Amino acid sequence: MAATTATRRRRTGHGSPLRQPVTHALLLICGFFWVYPMLWAISGSLKSDSGFLDSGLGLLPHGAHWNNYVDAWKGANFSGYFTNSVIITASTVFFTLLFASMAGYALARTNFPGKKVLIGVILVTFFLPRGYTIVPVYDIINQLYLLDTLWSVVLVQVAGAMVFNTFLFMGYFRTVAKEIEEAARVDGAGFHQTYFYIILPLARPMLATLGLFSFIQSWNDFMTPLVFTLGQPHLRTLSVGLYAFISQTSTDWTALCAGSIISLAPIILVFVVAQRHIVAAIAGAVKG
Amino acid sequence: MTSQTTEQAATALTRPVAPRRRRSRWANVKENRWSYAYIAPFVILVAVFTIYPIIASLGYTLYQWNGIGSPTAYVGLDNFRKVLHDNIFWRSFGHTFLYTAVLVPVQLFLALVLALVLNNRRLRFSTFYRSVYFIPAVISPAIIAVVFQLLFSNFGANIDQKLISLHLMHKPLDWLGDPHIVLWVIIAIGIWNTLGYNLVYFLAGLQTIPEDLYEAATIDGAGARQQFWHVTIPGLREIGMIILFLAILGSLQVFDLVQVLTGGGPFYASSVVNTYIYQEAFGGGFSAAGGGGGASVQPNVGFASAASFFYGLILLVITGGQAIAIAYMRKRRREMNTAAIEEARL
Numbered sequence: 001m002a003a004t005t006a007t008r009r010r011r012t013g014h015g016s017p018l019r020q021p022v023t024h025a026l027l028l029i030c031g032f033f034w035v036y037p038m039l040w041a042i043s044g045s046l047k048s049d050s051g052f053l054d055s056g057l058g059l060l061p062h063g064a065h066w067n068n069y070v071d072a073w074k075g076a077n078f079s080g081y082f083t084n085s086v087i088i089t090a091s092t093v094f095f096t097l098l099f100a101s102m103a104g105y106a107l108a109r110t111n112f113p114g115k116k117v118l119i120g121v122i123l124v125t126f127f128l129p130r131g132y133t134i135v136p137v138y139d140i141i142n143q144l145y146l147l148d149t150l151w152s153v154v155l156v157q158v159a160g161a162m163v164f165n166t167f168l169f170m171g172y173f174r175t176v177a178k179e180i181e182e183a184a185r186v187d188g189a190g191f192h193q194t195y196f197y198i199i200l201p202l203a204r205p206m207l208a209t210l211g212l213f214s215f216i217q218s219w220n221d222f223m224t225p226l227v228f229t230l231g232q233p234h235l236r237t238l239s240v241g242l243y244a245f246i247s248q249t250s251t252d253w254t255a256l257c258a259g260s261i262i263s264l265a266p267i268i269l270v271f272v273v274a275q276r277h278i279v280a281a282i283a284g285a286v287k288g
Numbered sequence: 289m290t291s292q293t294t295e296q297a298a299t300a301l302t303r304p305v306a307p308r309r310r311r312s313r314w315a316n317v318k319e320n321r322w323s324y325a326y327i328a329p330f331v332i333l334v335a336v337f338t339i340y341p342i343i344a345s346l347g348y349t350l351y352q353w354n355g356i357g358s359p360t361a362y363v364g365l366d367n368f369r370k371v372l373h374d375n376i377f378w379r380s381f382g383h384t385f386l387y388t389a390v391l392v393p394v395q396l397f398l399a400l401v402l403a404l405v406l407n408n409r410r411l412r413f414s415t416f417y418r419s420v421y422f423i424p425a426v427i428s429p430a431i432i433a434v435v436f437q438l439l440f441s442n443f444g445a446n447i448d449q450k451l452i453s454l455h456l457m458h459k460p461l462d463w464l465g466d467p468h469i470v471l472w473v474i475i476a477i478g479i480w481n482t483l484g485y486n487l488v489y490f491l492a493g494l495q496t497i498p499e500d501l502y503e504a505a506t507i508d509g510a511g512a513r514q515q516f517w518h519v520t521i522p523g524l525r526e527i528g529m530i531i532l533f534l535a536i537l538g539s540l541q542v543f544d545l546v547q548v549l550t551g552g553g554p555f556y557a558s559s560v561v562n563t564y565i566y567q568e569a570f571g572g573g574f575s576a577a578g579g580g581g582g583a584s585v586q587p588n589v590g591f592a593s594a595a596s597f598f599y600g601l602i603l604l605v606i607t608g609g610q611a612i613a614i615a616y617m618r619k620r621r622r623e624m625n626t627a628a629i630e631e632a633r634l
Contacts, residue, residue, distance in 0.1 A: 020410075020411070023405060023411065024412075024413075027405065027417050031417060031420040031421065034420060034421055034423075034424070034480070035420055035423060035424075037435050037436065037439055038423070038424075038427070038435070040435070040439060041435045041438070044438065056442050057439075057442055099329040099330055099333065100330065102326040102327070102329065102330070103326060103327045103329070103330035103331075105326060106322075106323040106324075106326035106327045107327065110320055110323040111320075112316075112317070112320035112323040112324060113313055113316050113317055113320070118327070118331070121339070122334065125334075125338055125339055125342065132345050132348070132565060132569055132589070132592050132593045132595075132596040132597075133338075133341035133342060133344075133345055134341075134569070135341075135344075135345060135348065135355060135569055135589050135592075135593070136340065136341035136344035136345055136348075137337055137341050139344075140336060140337070140340070140341075155333075155337075156337060158333065159333040159334070159336070159337035159338065160337065160338075162330055162333050162334050162338075163334060163338070166330055191322040192322070195326075216426055219428070220426070220427075220428035220429070220430075221428075222428065222429055222430050222544055222547075222548065223543075223544065223547075238428075238430075239428050239429075239430035239431070240430070242430050242431065242434055243430045243433065243434065243548060245434075246433075246434050246437065253438055256434060256438060257435075257438065259434075260431045260434050260435055263428065263430070263431055264427060264428075264431055267426050267427070267428070268423070268426070271419075271423070271426050272419075275415075275419055276415075279418065279422070279488050282485060282488045282489070282492075283488050283489065283491065283492030283495075284492075
């Protein structure tokens with residue numbers, strides 16, 4: 001008796017046939033407004049200049065004016081910005097994963113003298129007040145004669161991502177069974193062979209997760225490319241180029257929308273493809 | 289290399305005691321030379337771009353310096369004294385705390401409600417909804433700034449006129465230019481921007497609550513509301529503390545969003561600590577859209593470093609306190625669990 005009332009209650013609480021459509025309707029309406037600014041930008045990128053002003057907050061363009069994309073791509077040099085973004089992001093992801101996994105492997109698997117001191121120093125820097133470090137970093141880049149190069153941006157981004165990624169790799173490599181490695185060593189594999197042919201392939205899930213994180217972070221980074229490429233407008237990334245574009249043009253709004261969409265598309269594409277993976281990785285960050 | 293390692297392994301096997309005892313530190317270092325090679329890029333990058341800058345910027349706090357050349361005008365602790373007496377610093381400080389105090393509860397409440405709705409296994413398309421609400425979290429602040437600036441400038445004939453006709457306001461609003469509302473607009477955009485992370489965190493937390501607990505509660509005759517208060521909320525307590533911790537820390541460090549939306553302007557009405565420090569350090573010289581805070585100031589790296597160091601100390605106290613609270617809660621919980629197990633054994 002008690003059980004039947006309980007099941008009935010539960011059914012009305014969660015999955016009653018009447019409540020589901022209401023939930024869906026609410027989720028859809030709120031969701032629409034949630035992504036409305038982006039939908040509006042997509043539609044704006046297809047409107048004509050006069051249509052953009054007339055339709056205000058409306059979403060439907062009258063016909064597709066793809067020439068906004070041509071204006072942004074060629075006229076406002078978004079093609080150049082896009083190339084810069086791709087070079088910087090690809091290099092940052094590659095070097096972050098390479099250096100962090102190498103260090104993570106050495107820290108997790110070998111007991112070299114000085115290891116404890118090293119980990120201690122890094123933990124302490126976590127808790128030190130950060131200070132205004134961009135000024136000394138700017139100074140270092142300047143002294144390395146790297147100011148106004150794409151490499152300066154890559155270097156600063158990779159360095160900034162080092163500690164977080166290395167610690168995650170270290171934690172991951174500790175969970176990999178030591179026997180696999182020892183078996184490899186018995187079979188005659190050296191340090192490098194073990195790392196490249198045994199350890200890295202085993203770390204594929206971690207490489208994917210951290211690769212996605214670095215991709216999003218590097219692609220969306222605004223301050224690093226802004227500060228380190230200030231003297232060379234043609235080295236701007238999409239984020240910086242887009243932001244500079246809004247101060248240059250107060251009229252070409254449709255091209256601005258198109259520029260926004262060009263900057264946004266790769267991130268959304270990656271998000272849609274790797275959605276489950278990204279969400280699982282973010283969720284994992286608080287579970288531990 | 290390969291043969292050497294196996295050789296070493298062989299020696300270690302045949303003569304296990306004697307050589308190990310005599311092995312010097314140097315031999316140990318030599319044996320691990322590849323480990324050093326593997327950590328070298330990490331060590332160099334961290335030393336040059338993280339540790340050295342922290343120490344250097346600590347040194348800057350003692351100088352009056354505009355960032356060009358080397359600092360020479362030694363002023364002792366004068367910069368710290370200036371920070372403590374700087375009105376705009378404290379105003380920015382207040383704005384940052386207001387931002388945090390409004391954004392965190394509102395965002396976490398909305399994220400929790402949404403997570404509870406989406407966590408229902410019988411709800412279809414819940415992955416789709418999750419993506420929709422998560423998407424703003426992967427959008428770069430630069431794009432957000434551009435799209436919202438365009439959007440607000442198109443409010444004119446639509447939203448503003450309607451609000452006026454409803455007598456909710458008297459004249460069209462300059463959403464990012466009116467000092468009275470600009471901070472609130474930024475808070476709203478901030479809530480929208482990062483809610484997705486907290487949604488995913490809460491969903492992860494909800495999934496750690498064992499289904500048996502709900503079943504047991506159902507058998508005991510607990511209704512949906514009772515289950516929520518007695519199963520869901522206690523189950524979320526620990527992860528909830530971490531979510532709260534991250535949300536507070538993130539909000540207190542807000543920078544990008546404010547910098548690109550207003551640069552702290554107009555006239556410091558939306559200035560937060562980090563945008564103020566940034567403008568003091570660069571005098572607005574590094575803003576792609578021109579000066580933000582309303583006035584272009586002479587760069588003062590010493591002052592900016594001191595302000596930043598001082599604020600870092602405040603953050604350290606806040607986060608340290610929170611971390612201790614979380615650790616204490618965990619410990620108490622573990623003790624309670626072991627006590628319960630002991631009790632069950634008896």
